[in-house]
Amino acid sequence: MRLKTKNCANGIKNKKKALMFTVISGIVAGFINGLLGAGGGIIAVLALGRLLGSREEDKHDAFANALLLMLVLSAVSLITYIKGGVLDETGGTILSLAIPALLGGAVGAFLQNRFDVKILKLIFSIVIIYSGIKMII
Numbered sequence: 001m002r003l004k005t006k007n008c009a010n011g012i013k014n015k016k017k018a019l020m021f022t023v024i025s026g027i028v029a030g031f032i033n034g035l036l037g038a039g040g041g042i043i044a045v046l047a048l049g050r051l052l053g054s055r056e057e058d059k060h061d062a063f064a065n066a067l068l069l070m071l072v073l074s075a076v077s078l079i080t081y082i083k084g085g086v087l088d089e090t091g092g093t094i095l096s097l098a099i100p101a102l103l104g105g106a107v108g109a110f111l112q113n114r115f116d117v118k119i120l121k122l123i124f125s126i127v128i129i130y131s132g133i134k135m136i137i
Contacts, residue, residue: 021050025047029041029044030073033070033077034080040070044073045124048065048066064109064112
């Protein structure tokens with residue numbers, strides 16, 4: 001994936017800003033994911049959406065590319081949690097959720113390009129708002 005910057009008339013100056021934004025967004029996404037066990041993907045989607053552009057195809061790319069980043073973030077967090085002894089000893093709880101989640105992820109990824117970006121943004125926003133309200137309550 002090659003990052004495209006908006007208003008790239010100034011060349012290197014804009015590329016440096018894009019690189020700095022990418023590094024800071026990555027640090028924040030990793031920190032939030034490590035601290036909370038989730039949330040880094042939200043930051044990744046927002047950052048990639050800003051970096052990749054405003055066309056509908058760019059927004060689809062942002063959602064798709066954020067998945068790879070979430071995989072890496074989740075793997076690092078998982079390893080850290082395992083080393084810290086925080087996970088369920090038997091693994092039964094994780095497996096009972098992971099297998100259906102894999103199936104749901106495959107179906108969602110298959111359907112993602114079939115949805116208009118506005119619908120994806122709406123679904124994403126609803127999930128974020130619902131999650132935030134549940135966490136506050």
